[in-house]
Amino acid sequence: MGWYGPLVAMKALTSTRGVTIYAVAERAGVSIATVSRALRDPGLVAEATRARVEAAVAELNFMPSRLGRSLAEGRHAANGIVFPDLVGPNYAEVLLGNEEAAADLGRSVLILGTRGRADPTAQVLDLAGRVDGLVVMGQTVADDVVAAIAASGPPVVLLARPPVAGADTVTAENEAAGAELARHLLGHGYRRFAFLGDPAGSPDVAGRYAGIAGALADAGVRPPAPLRCAFDVTAGHEAAVTLLKRRTRPQAVICANDEVALGVQEACADHGLDIPTDLALTGWDDVMTARFVGLTTIRQPMRDLGATAARWLHERINQMTGPARTKVLPTQLVVRRSCGPHDPD
């Protein structure tokens, strides 16, 4: 849809702006309606007529205007995706997964980062006016904004964010994975834990912490209070310095994401502490670095998150109705050496 085969595609390479459907119609000696039909559904037009139109199109290198078409059709053939500040290397995967799936469905993708911008709300609303569907990732805009768009604007799919009325939601498993991670660490025999990250700052972290705390409590171990810190290496490093000053050192440090864990690792190196001998360490996300430094972590299906959002949006755009859906994609515990020695089995 929107394209007319390789031949025309190549000819269009030398096209000139401003060739309208009127020019084509005149050249072919037909009405614009016929040109439109010939292009949109060749079956509606007599063989001979179609040939004349195609010839005219080729000679004039006509390319229909998206704007004209969209205005007439009332749709943009595009989706939007709003992503938060925490666009670490892995979050870009969500974008790519989304774009790929959207492209397969014939839609373009408009991106909007909210990296410390003045008024995300205004920008998101503007974006909502340019698309047929919107993916909102994380805490980029307030719930009421999301609800309003979902109610009277394009359909919305939420990603890595708690559900909001009227919008579908896709997330990665956090709580269960946190519990599994905690149980794994308990299996190592650790009983004194630390948690680095801010549950209040992100629903993802809140879920992870909840799962961890729950599993620890179930095992009769008192969950550590979170040591709040931002989402990057520096923050992890600083938090670790604070942590290591305490009277009793934890046996295992669970971090909200890999970058924080890497910061901790740095700090430990500075203090001459060995991982995992002196301290067990875990992250979250399975960024590439985790593999190379042997960091135990949780792998998330980033690409799938983006792709699922694109597909769900497509369904909603195509009139699918029904109550808001929710999907939790499975994550995977990736055990490496940072959490302690394992029997090779």
Add this chain to the structure above:
Amino acid sequence: MGWYGPLVAMKALTSTRGVTIYAVAERAGVSIATVSRALRDPGLVAEATRARVEAAVAELNFMPSRLGRSLAEGRHAANGIVFPDLVGPNYAEVLLGNEEAAADLGRSVLILGTRGRADPTAQVLDLAGRVDGLVVMGQTVADDVVAAIAASGPPVVLLARPPVAGADTVTAENEAAGAELARHLLGHGYRRFAFLGDPAGSPDVAGRYAGIAGALADAGVRPPAPLRCAFDVTAGHEAAVTLLKRRTRPQAVICANDEVALGVQEACADHGLDIPTDLALTGWDDVMTARFVGLTTIRQPMRDLGATAARWLHERINQMTGPARTKVLPTQLVVRRSCGPHDPD
């Protein structure tokens, strides 16, 4: 532009689709032209009238249609960016830098990945029809397509790709950096080198290889023939296996990017070879992992590349004329332990 202050922004949260400028005009008892003026340039309208219009806008929660506006204005208020397959973690930075700068200039960004898609040409041409300017990164589409778009479509800025007539070009320094890297390795005393990567597959790699080969030749060292391989860890690993089978082992392995180097590192570990004792190793890009494994590499200003492209595009869109420009952004040699011992100074 396109937004009318926080008050209206918040009211719009409960807006309903389909409120047109006609409804507002009727409600305010004025013509649509007056509504348009009041919104676009309040100075053109009498104080009292403006108040009435604003009231109507607020009550109806009117939000002008981008499509209608764009069609009338003849512009999209959006840019596009086409990026290649090699979207490693760092390439996403280009996207983000571009989006950020574009947003500052009041334009949205449409993305298009060409990850092994059937017909990039068609998709790129389609994209060209949706934007006021286009960033084309790497070898995503043929030169003639770029030239054609630049000639009769929106302005084009090329990123990390050799210049094409009619389009501005922004790249990161490759050749000089390659030469600097080679000289650094020569300074370590190495004389037998290997190069992993495919100069024919990417202009970036070609530049890097050229710089390296030149510097080696200048030093009377015969440049190694490239051992061609793809851009990822697996390819690097496999290439290294091949390399290590050779009669004489190189003293230093220069890789086209960090991921390839990491693959080499893995292979060396498998073979019980220590880096840098048994083999010196370098990458390119300075991905996060490079820092944590101590890989000597070249850092590129990814964000700047994207931002510069956005700004240049904006200038061209705003009627700036003149011959195609070219800019080469500086890169930086980042020396770490993988290339051999250095005196602490």
Add this chain to the structure above:
DNA sequence: CTGAAAGCGCTAACAG
């Protein structure tokens, strides 16, 4: 099977 004509929603002369 094809043409005429009415929009889609907004901007921008052109008159008052």
Add this chain to the structure above:
DNA sequence: CTGTTAGCGCTTTCAG
């Protein structure tokens, strides 16, 4: 200062 009136480029009834 404000209203009228053309479009912007295309899709889509409605007739024929």
